Amino acid sequence: MNFLAANIIPKGLTNQQKKRFFNDVKNYFWDDPFLFRRCADQVIRRCVTRSETSKILEHCHSGPTGGHYSGTKTAHKILELGFYWPSLFKDTNRYVTSCDKYQRTCNISKHDQMPQNYMLSCEIFDVWGIDFTGLFPNLFGNKYILVAIDYMSKWMEAQALPTNDARVVVRFLKKLFSRFGTPRAIISDRGTHFCNT
Known part of the structure; x- marks a missing residue:
């Protein structure tokens, strides 16, 4: 952010770290007051701060439209909403494993489900x-x-x-x-x- 906003390069970087830094900077751009990133799927998403991540995780996992899905599904939902941060998948998995409601319902196997009877397909006047x-x-x-x-x-x-x-x-x-x-x-x-x- 500092480099994009004020052209300040972080101090103490080795040559290899500088190469990686300038390679990664190509995917980011600054539009005051937000930082955006062009992701691998070529969709531009807003980078969020650490303080915002907990609210986004709560909304996408256990909010009214959440559904207490797995970590991967919740992370994809966050990406669909247009948000990004570097440790997105790791933070999402950590949040989901600490969710009590998800832990109670996530391990439902075929054995626990009701048997499904196939519906007889019929046509009109059959x-x-x-x-x-x-x-x-x-x-x-x-x-x-x-x-x-x-x-x-x-x-x-x-x-x-x-x-x-x-x-x-x-x-x-x-x-x-x-x-x-x-x-x-x-x-x-x-x-x-x-x-x-």
Whole structure:
């Protein structure tokens, strides 16, 4: 900073250290009052002071948008925000290992997780749910309503019927199949009007 702001070279450097110093200075530039660095990914990030690092670490690891992630993930989050300091990864790992909440949750293995069941992928009008509602007061000779709902689109078909036997279910399903095609599955309560020869 002193070299970029006032052209002052640090004293007591060997020739090798001076070469390295002038090589590293190419990546830094001073824009009053901040020091910026062009990182290896060609993104310009603001260099922060030691006093600012603790607040940045706290915000990126355990703040509202933090999530108590690992040291590497937290360091990448800091870099994405546009901050840099030379010991970034070392400080981040030290901060994360001292975080109590992270230490309690970081060692979850496959053994601790709930078993995952694969979801059956289905298309529209592939799976229908069917059921009777009723007995309603007699209205135009109809006492029951047969309802079929597509599980994917929530499309509903309903018909008022005089009885709740297997014959009316077959007639209803023939109409349904002719309009929407034969489904992969029909889910019912397995009553005698659905499970019947």
